[in-house]
Amino acid sequence: MTLSSKLRAAVIGVGVGWNHIEGYQTHPNCELVAICDVNPAILKERGDRFNIPESRRFTDYHDVLKSNEVDAISIALPNWLHAPVAIEAFAHGKHVLCEKPLAVSVEAGRRMLEAAHAANKMLMVCYNHRYRPEIVWLKGQIRAGDFGHIYAAKAGWMREGWIPTHGQWFTQKERAGGGALIDLGVHVLDLALWLMGYPKPVTVSGAAFAEFGPRGQKTKPREIKPATFDVDDMGFGFVRFEGGAVLQFESAWASHREPMHDEYFVRLFGSEAGANFYTGAPKGETVVMFKLINDQPSAIVPRLPTSISGHRIAVHHFVDCILNGTPTESPGEHGLIGLQIIEAIYRSSQEGREVVIGS
Numbered sequence: 001m002t003l004s005s006k007l008r009a010a011v012i013g014v015g016v017g018w019n020h021i022e023g024y025q026t027h028p029n030c031e032l033v034a035i036c037d038v039n040p041a042i043l044k045e046r047g048d049r050f051n052i053p054e055s056r057r058f059t060d061y062h063d064v065l066k067s068n069e070v071d072a073i074s075i076a077l078p079n080w081l082h083a084p085v086a087i088e089a090f091a092h093g094k095h096v097l098c099e100k101p102l103a104v105s106v107e108a109g110r111r112m113l114e115a116a117h118a119a120n121k122m123l124m125v126c127y128n129h130r131y132r133p134e135i136v137w138l139k140g141q142i143r144a145g146d147f148g149h150i151y152a153a154k155a156g157w158m159r160e161g162w163i164p165t166h167g168q169w170f171t172q173k174e175r176a177g178g179g180a181l182i183d184l185g186v187h188v189l190d191l192a193l194w195l196m197g198y199p200k201p202v203t204v205s206g207a208a209f210a211e212f213g214p215r216g217q218k219t220k221p222r223e224i225k226p227a228t229f230d231v232d233d234m235g236f237g238f239v240r241f242e243g244g245a246v247l248q249f250e251s252a253w254a255s256h257r258e259p260m261h262d263e264y265f266v267r268l269f270g271s272e273a274g275a276n277f278y279t280g281a282p283k284g285e286t287v288v289m290f291k292l293i294n295d296q297p298s299a300i301v302p303r304l305p306t307s308i309s310g311h312r313i314a315v316h317h318f319v320d321c322i323l324n325g326t327p328t329e330s331p332g333e334h335g336l337i338g339l340q341i342i343e344a345i346y347r348s349s350q351e352g353r354e355v356v357i358g359s
Protein backbone atom coordinates (compact mmCIF):
# COMPACT_ATOMS: atom_id res chain seq x y z
CA MET A 1 0.00 0.00 0.00
CA THR A 2 1.30 3.49 -0.78
CA LEU A 3 0.53 6.84 0.77
CA SER A 4 -1.67 7.67 -2.21
CA SER A 5 -4.29 5.15 -1.10
CA LYS A 6 -6.44 5.62 1.99
CA LEU A 7 -6.50 3.18 4.85
CA ARG A 8 -10.00 1.82 5.51
CA ALA A 9 -10.54 1.46 9.24
CA ALA A 10 -13.23 0.17 11.59
CA VAL A 11 -13.80 0.58 15.33
CA ILE A 12 -15.19 -2.35 17.31
CA GLY A 13 -16.58 -1.34 20.70
CA VAL A 14 -17.60 2.31 20.92
CA GLY A 15 -17.49 3.04 24.68
CA VAL A 16 -14.01 4.57 25.00
CA GLY A 17 -13.78 3.57 21.32
CA TRP A 18 -15.29 6.96 20.41
CA ASN A 19 -11.72 8.28 20.72
CA HIS A 20 -10.63 5.90 17.97
CA ILE A 21 -13.52 7.05 15.76
CA GLU A 22 -12.31 10.61 16.17
CA GLY A 23 -8.72 9.56 15.48
CA TYR A 24 -9.58 7.87 12.19
CA GLN A 25 -11.92 10.65 11.10
CA THR A 26 -9.24 13.31 11.61
CA HIS A 27 -6.51 11.49 9.67
CA PRO A 28 -6.26 12.83 6.10
CA ASN A 29 -5.31 9.44 4.61
CA CYS A 30 -7.88 7.33 6.36
CA GLU A 31 -11.53 6.50 5.87
CA LEU A 32 -13.66 5.21 8.73
CA VAL A 33 -15.76 2.54 7.01
CA ALA A 34 -17.45 0.85 9.97
CA ILE A 35 -18.28 1.09 13.64
CA CYS A 36 -19.58 -1.83 15.66
CA ASP A 37 -21.15 -2.34 19.05
CA VAL A 38 -23.45 -5.01 20.37
CA ASN A 39 -25.44 -2.31 22.21
CA PRO A 40 -27.72 -0.59 19.65
CA ALA A 41 -28.28 2.46 21.89
CA ILE A 42 -24.60 3.40 22.14
CA LEU A 43 -24.09 2.49 18.47
CA LYS A 44 -26.81 5.01 17.54
CA GLU A 45 -25.47 7.70 19.88
CA ARG A 46 -21.91 7.42 18.52
CA GLY A 47 -23.10 7.01 14.92
CA ASP A 48 -25.25 10.15 15.14
CA ARG A 49 -22.59 12.15 17.01
CA PHE A 50 -19.88 11.36 14.44
CA ASN A 51 -22.14 11.48 11.35
CA ILE A 52 -21.60 7.85 10.41
CA PRO A 53 -24.19 6.54 7.92
CA GLU A 54 -26.50 3.75 9.12
CA SER A 55 -25.05 1.44 6.45
CA ARG A 56 -21.68 1.65 8.26
CA ARG A 57 -23.04 0.70 11.70
CA PHE A 58 -22.83 -2.97 12.75
CA THR A 59 -23.87 -4.96 15.81
CA ASP A 60 -21.98 -8.17 14.91
CA TYR A 61 -18.19 -7.80 14.77
CA HIS A 62 -17.87 -10.91 12.56
CA ASP A 63 -19.50 -8.92 9.74
CA VAL A 64 -16.81 -6.23 10.09
CA LEU A 65 -13.94 -8.73 10.21
CA LYS A 66 -15.22 -10.59 7.12
CA SER A 67 -15.57 -7.41 5.07
CA ASN A 68 -13.13 -6.84 2.20
CA GLU A 69 -13.70 -3.11 2.66
CA VAL A 70 -11.77 -3.05 5.96
CA ASP A 71 -7.95 -2.92 6.19
CA ALA A 72 -7.49 -2.23 9.90
CA ILE A 73 -9.50 -2.31 13.10
CA SER A 74 -9.44 -0.80 16.54
CA ILE A 75 -10.51 -3.09 19.36
CA ALA A 76 -12.06 -1.14 22.24
CA LEU A 77 -13.98 -4.04 23.74
CA PRO A 78 -13.99 -5.46 27.28
CA ASN A 79 -10.59 -7.03 27.96
CA TRP A 80 -11.56 -10.68 27.54
CA LEU A 81 -12.65 -10.02 23.95
CA HIS A 82 -9.33 -8.49 22.86
CA ALA A 83 -7.64 -11.83 22.07
CA PRO A 84 -10.46 -13.66 20.25
CA VAL A 85 -11.39 -10.64 18.13
CA ALA A 86 -7.76 -9.80 17.29
CA ILE A 87 -6.94 -13.40 16.35
CA GLU A 88 -9.99 -13.58 14.09
CA ALA A 89 -9.08 -10.19 12.59
CA PHE A 90 -5.57 -11.41 11.72
CA ALA A 91 -7.08 -14.51 10.10
CA HIS A 92 -8.99 -12.09 7.85
CA GLY A 93 -5.82 -10.12 7.07
CA LYS A 94 -6.54 -6.97 9.14
CA HIS A 95 -4.11 -4.84 11.11
CA VAL A 96 -5.11 -4.36 14.77
CA LEU A 97 -4.87 -1.46 17.19
CA CYS A 98 -5.88 -2.90 20.55
CA GLU A 99 -6.86 -0.99 23.68
CA LYS A 100 -4.86 -1.64 26.83
CA PRO A 101 -4.43 -4.09 28.48
CA LEU A 102 -3.38 -6.22 25.53
CA ALA A 103 -5.27 -9.23 26.92
CA VAL A 104 -6.48 -10.86 30.13
CA SER A 105 -3.37 -13.06 30.44
CA VAL A 106 0.15 -13.55 29.12
CA GLU A 107 -1.04 -16.73 27.43
CA ALA A 108 -3.80 -14.89 25.53
CA GLY A 109 -1.39 -12.06 24.65
CA ARG A 110 1.11 -14.56 23.24
CA ARG A 111 -1.58 -16.07 21.00
CA MET A 112 -2.35 -12.59 19.67
CA LEU A 113 1.31 -11.98 18.83
CA GLU A 114 1.62 -15.36 17.13
CA ALA A 115 -1.48 -14.67 15.02
CA ALA A 116 -0.14 -11.23 14.04
CA HIS A 117 3.22 -12.68 13.00
CA ALA A 118 1.58 -15.53 11.07
CA ALA A 119 -0.59 -13.04 9.16
CA ASN A 120 2.29 -10.55 8.80
CA LYS A 121 0.02 -7.77 10.10
CA MET A 122 0.57 -5.06 12.69
CA LEU A 123 -0.49 -5.46 16.31
CA MET A 124 -0.25 -2.17 18.17
CA VAL A 125 -1.32 -1.63 21.76
CA CYS A 126 -2.98 1.70 22.52
CA TYR A 127 -0.90 3.44 25.20
CA ASN A 128 -2.30 6.93 24.66
CA HIS A 129 -0.65 8.46 27.76
CA ARG A 130 2.73 8.23 26.03
CA TYR A 131 1.60 11.14 23.90
CA ARG A 132 1.09 13.59 26.76
CA PRO A 133 3.36 16.59 26.04
CA GLU A 134 5.31 16.02 29.28
CA ILE A 135 6.12 12.42 28.36
CA VAL A 136 7.02 13.35 24.76
CA TRP A 137 9.37 16.01 26.16
CA LEU A 138 10.96 13.61 28.66
CA LYS A 139 11.44 10.97 25.97
CA GLY A 140 13.17 13.59 23.80
CA GLN A 141 15.57 14.51 26.63
CA ILE A 142 16.29 10.84 27.27
CA ARG A 143 16.90 10.14 23.56
CA ALA A 144 19.29 13.11 23.48
CA GLY A 145 21.28 11.40 26.26
CA ASP A 146 20.56 14.04 28.92
CA PHE A 147 19.67 11.49 31.60
CA GLY A 148 22.74 9.27 31.16
CA HIS A 149 21.60 5.79 32.14
CA ILE A 150 18.31 5.46 34.03
CA TYR A 151 18.86 3.05 36.90
CA ALA A 152 15.68 3.49 38.92
CA ALA A 153 12.09 4.66 38.50
CA LYS A 154 8.90 4.98 40.50
CA ALA A 155 5.46 5.07 38.91
CA GLY A 156 1.90 4.99 40.11
CA TRP A 157 -1.75 5.77 39.56
CA MET A 158 -3.55 6.08 42.87
CA ARG A 159 -7.21 6.97 43.30
CA GLU A 160 -9.31 7.54 46.36
CA GLY A 161 -12.47 5.98 45.02
CA TRP A 162 -13.04 4.85 41.46
CA ILE A 163 -13.93 1.18 41.19
CA PRO A 164 -15.47 0.99 37.70
CA THR A 165 -18.79 -0.83 37.72
CA HIS A 166 -20.29 0.21 34.37
CA GLY A 167 -20.69 -2.90 32.25
CA GLN A 168 -19.83 -5.01 35.34
CA TRP A 169 -16.92 -6.77 33.60
CA PHE A 170 -14.08 -4.61 35.07
CA THR A 171 -14.38 -6.33 38.47
CA GLN A 172 -14.45 -9.92 37.16
CA LYS A 173 -11.10 -11.69 36.92
CA GLU A 174 -12.19 -13.89 34.02
CA ARG A 175 -13.34 -10.93 31.93
CA ALA A 176 -10.87 -8.22 32.98
CA GLY A 177 -7.75 -10.26 33.85
CA GLY A 178 -7.25 -8.19 37.00
CA GLY A 179 -8.34 -5.00 38.73
CA ALA A 180 -6.56 -1.72 39.46
CA LEU A 181 -3.19 -3.11 38.40
CA ILE A 182 -4.31 -4.22 34.95
CA ASP A 183 -6.67 -1.28 34.39
CA LEU A 184 -4.76 1.77 35.69
CA GLY A 185 -1.40 0.29 36.58
CA VAL A 186 -0.72 -0.93 33.06
CA HIS A 187 -0.71 2.69 31.79
CA VAL A 188 1.93 4.01 34.21
CA LEU A 189 3.89 0.79 33.99
CA ASP A 190 4.11 1.42 30.26
CA LEU A 191 5.22 5.03 30.81
CA ALA A 192 8.05 3.97 33.12
CA LEU A 193 9.14 1.15 30.79
CA TRP A 194 8.87 3.41 27.72
CA LEU A 195 11.02 6.10 29.32
CA MET A 196 13.52 3.51 30.57
CA GLY A 197 13.79 2.03 27.05
CA TYR A 198 11.78 -1.14 27.73
CA PRO A 199 14.43 -3.07 29.68
CA LYS A 200 13.77 -6.79 30.08
CA PRO A 201 12.10 -7.60 33.44
CA VAL A 202 13.80 -10.40 35.35
CA THR A 203 12.17 -10.66 38.79
CA VAL A 204 9.05 -9.21 40.39
CA SER A 205 7.90 -8.92 43.95
CA GLY A 206 4.44 -7.60 44.70
CA ALA A 207 1.22 -7.56 46.64
CA ALA A 208 -2.40 -7.10 45.63
CA PHE A 209 -5.34 -6.20 47.86
CA ALA A 210 -9.13 -6.08 47.65
CA GLU A 211 -10.46 -4.11 50.62
CA PHE A 212 -13.31 -2.04 49.16
CA GLY A 213 -14.63 -3.85 46.07
CA PRO A 214 -15.91 -6.92 47.91
CA ARG A 215 -17.90 -4.59 50.22
CA GLY A 216 -19.32 -2.56 47.32
CA GLN A 217 -17.57 0.59 48.55
CA LYS A 218 -15.94 3.42 46.54
CA THR A 219 -17.56 2.47 43.23
CA LYS A 220 -18.02 4.80 40.29
CA PRO A 221 -20.89 5.29 39.61
CA ARG A 222 -21.57 5.19 43.36
CA GLU A 223 -25.06 3.76 42.88
CA ILE A 224 -23.91 0.72 40.86
CA LYS A 225 -22.42 -2.07 42.98
CA PRO A 226 -20.32 -4.89 41.49
CA ALA A 227 -22.25 -8.13 40.95
CA THR A 228 -18.92 -9.96 41.26
CA PHE A 229 -15.63 -8.65 42.65
CA ASP A 230 -12.71 -11.06 42.46
CA VAL A 231 -9.90 -8.69 41.40
CA ASP A 232 -7.52 -6.27 43.17
CA ASP A 233 -8.45 -2.70 44.11
CA MET A 234 -4.83 -1.85 45.03
CA GLY A 235 -1.48 -3.34 44.07
CA PHE A 236 2.24 -2.79 44.55
CA GLY A 237 5.20 -4.16 42.65
CA PHE A 238 8.98 -4.05 42.63
CA VAL A 239 10.65 -5.06 39.36
CA ARG A 240 14.32 -5.83 38.68
CA PHE A 241 15.50 -5.58 35.06
CA GLU A 242 18.34 -7.09 33.09
CA GLY A 243 21.30 -4.74 33.60
CA GLY A 244 20.33 -3.92 37.20
CA ALA A 245 17.73 -1.12 36.85
CA VAL A 246 14.68 -1.27 39.13
CA LEU A 247 11.08 0.01 39.15
CA GLN A 248 8.79 0.56 42.11
CA PHE A 249 5.18 0.68 41.01
CA GLU A 250 1.71 1.10 42.57
CA SER A 251 -1.90 1.56 41.58
CA ALA A 252 -5.26 1.79 43.30
CA TRP A 253 -8.87 2.17 42.30
CA ALA A 254 -9.69 2.79 45.93
CA SER A 255 -7.90 3.72 49.14
CA HIS A 256 -8.56 5.77 52.28
CA ARG A 257 -7.03 9.13 51.46
CA GLU A 258 -7.99 12.67 50.43
CA PRO A 259 -11.52 12.63 48.89
CA MET A 260 -11.53 12.55 45.05
CA HIS A 261 -7.74 12.17 45.02
CA ASP A 262 -6.49 10.95 41.63
CA GLU A 263 -2.70 10.94 41.44
CA TYR A 264 -0.65 9.83 38.47
CA PHE A 265 3.14 9.99 38.49
CA VAL A 266 6.47 8.82 37.13
CA ARG A 267 9.81 9.61 38.77
CA LEU A 268 13.05 8.83 36.98
CA PHE A 269 16.55 8.58 38.42
CA GLY A 270 19.36 8.70 35.86
CA SER A 271 23.12 9.02 36.22
CA GLU A 272 23.06 12.57 34.72
CA ALA A 273 19.52 13.77 35.55
CA GLY A 274 16.27 12.89 37.28
CA ALA A 275 12.66 13.87 36.62
CA ASN A 276 9.27 14.08 38.23
CA PHE A 277 6.09 13.91 36.17
CA TYR A 278 2.99 14.36 38.26
CA THR A 279 -0.64 14.94 37.52
CA GLY A 280 -3.50 15.16 39.98
CA ALA A 281 -5.15 17.44 42.49
CA PRO A 282 -4.08 19.49 44.34
CA LYS A 283 -0.77 20.19 42.56
CA GLY A 284 -1.98 20.08 38.96
CA GLU A 285 0.23 18.90 36.13
CA THR A 286 3.97 19.08 36.51
CA VAL A 287 7.07 17.89 34.79
CA VAL A 288 10.45 18.87 36.18
CA MET A 289 13.93 17.67 35.28
CA PHE A 290 16.66 17.78 37.92
CA LYS A 291 20.39 17.91 37.28
CA LEU A 292 23.64 19.42 38.52
CA ILE A 293 24.53 22.70 36.78
CA ASN A 294 27.93 24.02 37.85
CA ASP A 295 27.77 21.46 40.63
CA GLN A 296 24.52 23.01 41.95
CA PRO A 297 21.25 20.99 42.07
CA SER A 298 18.95 22.65 39.53
CA ALA A 299 15.37 22.21 38.34
CA ILE A 300 14.35 22.61 34.70
CA VAL A 301 10.68 23.24 33.91
CA PRO A 302 9.91 23.16 30.19
CA ARG A 303 7.32 25.27 28.36
CA LEU A 304 5.12 22.73 26.67
CA PRO A 305 2.41 22.84 24.01
CA THR A 306 -1.18 22.35 25.12
CA SER A 307 -2.16 18.74 25.30
CA ILE A 308 -4.08 17.18 22.43
CA SER A 309 -5.83 13.85 22.61
CA GLY A 310 -3.32 11.05 23.16
CA HIS A 311 -5.79 8.68 21.54
CA ARG A 312 -5.83 10.78 18.39
CA ILE A 313 -2.03 10.75 18.19
CA ALA A 314 -1.90 6.99 18.83
CA VAL A 315 -4.49 6.30 16.09
CA HIS A 316 -2.65 8.59 13.64
CA HIS A 317 0.62 6.80 14.42
CA PHE A 318 -1.07 3.43 13.73
CA VAL A 319 -2.42 4.65 10.38
CA ASP A 320 0.91 6.20 9.36
CA CYS A 321 2.87 3.05 10.23
CA ILE A 322 0.58 0.89 8.09
CA LEU A 323 0.57 3.30 5.15
CA ASN A 324 4.34 3.86 5.30
CA GLY A 325 5.22 0.23 6.05
CA THR A 326 7.14 1.22 9.18
CA PRO A 327 7.06 -0.55 12.57
CA THR A 328 4.97 0.87 15.40
CA GLU A 329 6.74 2.24 18.48
CA SER A 330 3.99 0.61 20.58
CA PRO A 331 4.02 -3.04 19.44
CA GLY A 332 2.03 -5.89 20.94
CA GLU A 333 5.30 -7.05 22.55
CA HIS A 334 5.14 -4.01 24.87
CA GLY A 335 1.64 -5.02 25.89
CA LEU A 336 2.90 -8.52 26.65
CA ILE A 337 5.73 -7.27 28.90
CA GLY A 338 3.21 -5.26 30.95
CA LEU A 339 1.08 -8.37 31.36
CA GLN A 340 4.11 -10.45 32.36
CA ILE A 341 4.92 -7.99 35.16
CA ILE A 342 1.33 -7.72 36.39
CA GLU A 343 0.78 -11.50 36.33
CA ALA A 344 4.04 -11.88 38.27
CA ILE A 345 2.77 -9.37 40.88
CA TYR A 346 -0.39 -11.47 41.32
CA ARG A 347 1.67 -14.63 41.67
CA SER A 348 4.15 -13.01 44.04
CA SER A 349 1.22 -11.77 46.14
CA GLN A 350 -0.31 -15.24 46.34
CA GLU A 351 2.95 -17.04 47.06
CA GLY A 352 4.47 -14.36 49.30
CA ARG A 353 7.83 -14.32 47.51
CA GLU A 354 9.77 -12.84 44.61
CA VAL A 355 8.93 -14.39 41.23
CA VAL A 356 11.29 -14.98 38.31
CA ILE A 357 9.65 -13.87 35.03
CA GLY A 358 9.03 -16.83 32.76
CA SER A 359 9.56 -19.41 35.54
Ligand SMILES: NC(=O)c1ccc[n+]([C@@H]2O[C@H](COP(=O)([O-])OP(=O)(O)OC[C@H]3O[C@@H](n4cnc5c(N)ncnc54)[C@H](O)[C@@H]3O)[C@@H](O)[C@H]2O)c1
Binds near residue numbers: 127183
Ligand atom coordinates in the same frame (compact mmCIF):
# COMPACT_ATOMS: atom_id res chain seq x y z
N1 LIG B 1 -6.63 3.92 26.82
C1 LIG B 1 -7.45 4.42 27.72
O1 LIG B 1 -7.24 5.51 28.25
C2 LIG B 1 -8.68 3.63 28.09
C3 LIG B 1 -9.70 4.23 28.83
C4 LIG B 1 -10.83 3.46 29.14
C5 LIG B 1 -10.91 2.13 28.73
N2 LIG B 1 -9.88 1.57 28.03
C6 LIG B 1 -9.95 0.18 27.57
O2 LIG B 1 -10.87 0.10 26.47
C7 LIG B 1 -11.62 -1.10 26.53
C8 LIG B 1 -13.10 -0.77 26.59
O3 LIG B 1 -13.33 -0.05 27.79
P1 LIG B 1 -14.69 0.80 27.99
O4 LIG B 1 -14.47 1.64 29.19
O5 LIG B 1 -15.08 1.44 26.71
O6 LIG B 1 -15.68 -0.38 28.34
P2 LIG B 1 -17.26 -0.39 28.13
O7 LIG B 1 -17.78 -1.60 28.80
O8 LIG B 1 -17.83 0.93 28.47
O9 LIG B 1 -17.39 -0.47 26.55
C9 LIG B 1 -17.11 -1.59 25.81
C10 LIG B 1 -18.09 -1.56 24.64
O10 LIG B 1 -17.98 -2.81 23.97
C11 LIG B 1 -19.28 -3.25 23.63
N3 LIG B 1 -19.29 -4.69 23.47
C12 LIG B 1 -19.23 -5.65 24.42
N4 LIG B 1 -19.25 -6.87 23.85
C13 LIG B 1 -19.30 -6.69 22.51
C14 LIG B 1 -19.32 -7.55 21.39
N5 LIG B 1 -19.30 -8.89 21.53
N6 LIG B 1 -19.38 -7.01 20.15
C15 LIG B 1 -19.42 -5.66 19.98
N7 LIG B 1 -19.42 -4.79 21.01
C16 LIG B 1 -19.34 -5.30 22.26
C17 LIG B 1 -20.15 -2.79 24.78
O11 LIG B 1 -21.52 -2.72 24.40
C18 LIG B 1 -19.55 -1.44 25.11
O12 LIG B 1 -20.18 -0.38 24.41
C19 LIG B 1 -11.08 -1.87 27.72
O13 LIG B 1 -10.11 -2.77 27.30
C20 LIG B 1 -10.44 -0.80 28.60
O14 LIG B 1 -9.38 -1.28 29.40
C21 LIG B 1 -8.79 2.31 27.68
